[in-house]
Amino acid sequence: MKGTRKYVLLTIFCFMLSIAMGQNPEMADTMRSEGKIYVVVAIVLVVLGGLIGYLFLLDRKVSKLEKSQRKSA
Secondary structure, eight states, rough: OOOHHHHHHHHHHHHHHHHHHOOOOHHHHHHHHTHHHHHHHHHHHHHHHHHHHHHHHHHHHHHHHHHHHHOOO
């Protein structure tokens, strides 16, 4: 059952990927020609960097809490 589910999901993913690759968005071409695509890429990178940084700090806080809980137990 688990193997079948993997193959079905893989097939769906490949189908969706082939549909996405077949499209040619005009908006991206316009933004690229005007130089605005770099602004979009920069904003995406800043947001992803912020999320990764937040998760790193959150992991450190959780680790400290786990260590303090082990000492008190």
